[in-house]
Amino acid sequence: MKSASPILAVCILASAPALAASFEFVPAPQIDLNRVYRIDKVTGEVTSCQYGLREGGGIGQTLCFGAGEGAVAQAPSEYGLVASRHTREAGVFRVNYRTGEMSICYVQVKEEVVVCTPQANPATGGAGDAPATGAAPGRAGPSATPPQGGRP
DSSP: OOOSHHHHHHHHHHHHHHHHOOEEEEEOSOTTOOEEEEEETTTOOEEEEEEEOOTTOSSOEEEEEEEOTTTSOOSSSOEEEEOOSOTTOOOEEEEETTTOOEEEEEEETTTTEEEEOOOBOGGGTGGGGSOOOSSSTTOOOSOOSOOOTTOO
8 A cells, every 4th residue: 555645745845836925915006106015914014115216317226115013913814905996095905804804004104114003893893993084983084094205
């Protein structure tokens, strides 16, 4: 009788590339911003990069922003990013597919880091903790993300 170990080893090695895909990338919905967000799908850590002009010309450079307050690794779970369809929004939603919690992540340009609001879930009452910024209670105004890139 032959051992199943070689067959099992081949199956595990064949699935290794699928297990290695631990990042997801989503562009910011703002139509005049060339920023892409990256999330570690297991830890929920969010970072971002965008194109920047180089002084003196040339091909430019990649400007990246590390994880700041709230954007650092969270409890292990199954995270993803969702961009809204709001054309003036520079941030994205970090979602936890297992718990249903969400937070908003955006780049704080002055500090040069990505920050995220605390995770909230309407089922746990987290949405009631957020201050209302629009006319309707619990509803955000036209754009809750602070202005980006030196715009007023």
